[in-house]
Amino acid sequence: MLKMMGRLCFAHKTALAPMVRVGTLPMRLLALDYGADIVYCEELIDIKMAQCERVVNDVLETVDFVAPDERVMFRTCSKEKGRVVFQMGTADPERALVVAKLVENDVAAVDVNMGCPKEYSTKGGMGSALLSDPEKIEAILSTLVNGISKPVTCKIRILPTLEDTVNLVKRIEKTGVAAIAVHGRMKEERPRHPVHCDYIQAVAESVSIPVIANGGSSDIVKTFEDIEKFRAAAGASSVMLARAAMWNPSIFRQQGALSVEEVMEDYIRYAVRYDNNPFNTKYCLCQMLRDRVESPFGKRLHAAQTNEEICEVFGMTDFYNKTKAELEARKAALQTNGDQTEQPTHEDDLITMPVRFERRDYPPQITPKMYLLEWSRKEKLDQPVYETEQRTQDRAFQSTVIIDNKKYRSALWEKSKKFAEQAAAIVCLRTLGLPEGRIGEEHSGLVNKRKRDDKKCAALDDSESAARKRHTSEVPQEEEEEMICRTKVVNGVCGQTTR
Numbered sequence: 001m002l003k004m005m006g007r008l009c010f011a012h013k014t015a016l017a018p019m020v021r022v023g024t025l026p027m028r029l030l031a032l033d034y035g036a037d038i039v040y041c042e043e044l045i046d047i048k049m050a051q052c053e054r055v056v057n058d059v060l061e062t063v064d065f066v067a068p069d070e071r072v073m074f075r076t077c078s079k080e081k082g083r084v085v086f087q088m089g090t091a092d093p094e095r096a097l098v099v100a101k102l103v104e105n106d107v108a109a110v111d112v113n114m115g116c117p118k119e120y121s122t123k124g125g126m127g128s129a130l131l132s133d134p135e136k137i138e139a140i141l142s143t144l145v146n147g148i149s150k151p152v153t154c155k156i157r158i159l160p161t162l163e164d165t166v167n168l169v170k171r172i173e174k175t176g177v178a179a180i181a182v183h184g185r186m187k188e189e190r191p192r193h194p195v196h197c198d199y200i201q202a203v204a205e206s207v208s209i210p211v212i213a214n215g216g217s218s219d220i221v222k223t224f225e226d227i228e229k230f231r232a233a234a235g236a237s238s239v240m241l242a243r244a245a246m247w248n249p250s251i252f253r254q255q256g257a258l259s260v261e262e263v264m265e266d267y268i269r270y271a272v273r274y275d276n277n278p279f280n281t282k283y284c285l286c287q288m289l290r291d292r293v294e295s296p297f298g299k300r301l302h303a304a305q306t307n308e309e310i311c312e313v314f315g316m317t318d319f320y321n322k323t324k325a326e327l328e329a330r331k332a333a334l335q336t337n338g339d340q341t342e343q344p345t346h347e348d349d350l351i352t353m354p355v356r357f358e359r360r361d362y363p364p365q366i367t368p369k370m371y372l373l374e375w376s377r378k379e380k381l382d383q384p385v386y387e388t389e390q391r392t393q394d395r396a397f398q399s400t401v402i403i404d405n406k407k408y409r410s411a412l413w414e415k416s417k418k419f420a421e422q423a424a425a426i427v428c429l430r431t432l433g434l435p436e437g438r439i440g441e442e443h444s445g446l447v448n449k450r451k452r453d454d455k456k457c458a459a460l461d462d463s464e465s466a467a468r469k470r471h472t473s474e475v476p477q478e479e480e481e482e483m484i485c486r487t488k489v490v491n492g493v494c495g496q497t498t499r
């Protein structure tokens, strides 16, 4: 019973349908503002999502799921909390669960796409390919229902016969899903074909969970009132709109739709506020322009490369500058406060802090690890030992540095082992109130000593120094010299690093 409390309910709702490229944060927020009850994100593929790291973006006030190449795959914020459904493309129950668990606390429900007929989906066994593999459907949905605390739903297309469609949804209902969205077309049918309301109705009559009717955009739903007509014609509990909302999301507005011009400006405000990818912004605006995309205005929009240029096209430069200035100010304030508010957490002999190693905060030849090593020498302690773990779900790293019988670790996971070690060193240095070599930090005297040591080391082995020059990495060359020097000077005793 507790598990049910506060859960998103899918009965008697209107929803923004999942749409690749369209269903990103600005469009979802806009649809909610205009009156949609639930918003689905674009389909995100499990393999790509599984590699993402969850990052709290304090400047934008969002939670971002960031791929190893730094692309934000999914961005969400508190404005849509409780109403955003994460749609996933998957053909693998275990991988689906890994992704569902990754996003579970930031979304209201998880949906599995079982309707996409495009080859890129079906060839991997995803999308509508699942419709002919009910065992796989059951495995995926049951694994998710049993594995996460949020509601699980799926979106299907209808099968060639009514009987097969009804049998399939009955099997789906038994997995414990909270609702089923039914796109009333078969996988071979195109958007121009009429939607089969009779199939959706038969499905709705055969199950007791809410059925969400979908597919009515072009032939039935043209105004807000038509949403109810479609719902009644399909005998469904709820309605989900894709194209009608993509063309003008104010279709969800009870008081009547707004002009596309007004809607585009509202869209741009969210796109700038949440730093939306400009190509995505442009794509969504072009969908709203529809056949005017070839007009002189459409061409100017098409030529824009950044959100700033898009704002120029719409005469919104002042808004752009003001919003950017606000975001910059928040960033600056966070940086100042961050320095003061980072408090270490102590647990037995382990001390943690949420810190990240930002390469740009340190001069090219300086790293926190170097500072920690210097300090250990000065204090006549054993050298710091770094132990690193790699997480399987996203291959991120977390290091613990052990020094003076204490362990220090950053609570945040890093995308490289070297950065994770630097972050651990920062935790140790900040906890002990020691300098770490950051730009603008008060001079500690350690750097001078460091330079003297480096000169000594540089003289040791010319051939090794030549080899070093060939080697490039994200950690300064000087630190690598440090390791090599230490190996030589301290007779092979090197900061031991394990995974």
Ligand SMILES: Cc1cc2nc3c(=O)[nH]c(=O)nc-3n(C[C@H](O)[C@H](O)[C@H](O)COP(=O)(O)O)c2cc1C
Pocket: 017, 018, 019, 020, 021, 022, 041, 042, 043, 087, 113, 114, 115, 116, 155, 183, 191, 214, 215, 216, 217, 218, 240, 241, 242, 243, 244, 246
């Ligand atoms: C641009 C676009 C992208 C879409 N992407 C997805 C998607 O990511 N996941 C999905 O289940 N369906 C996707 N669809 C299908 C829609 O969700 C919906 O099932 C279909 O358009 C029929 O609904 P409509 O008549 O309201 O447009 C997409 C449709 C469009 C037009």
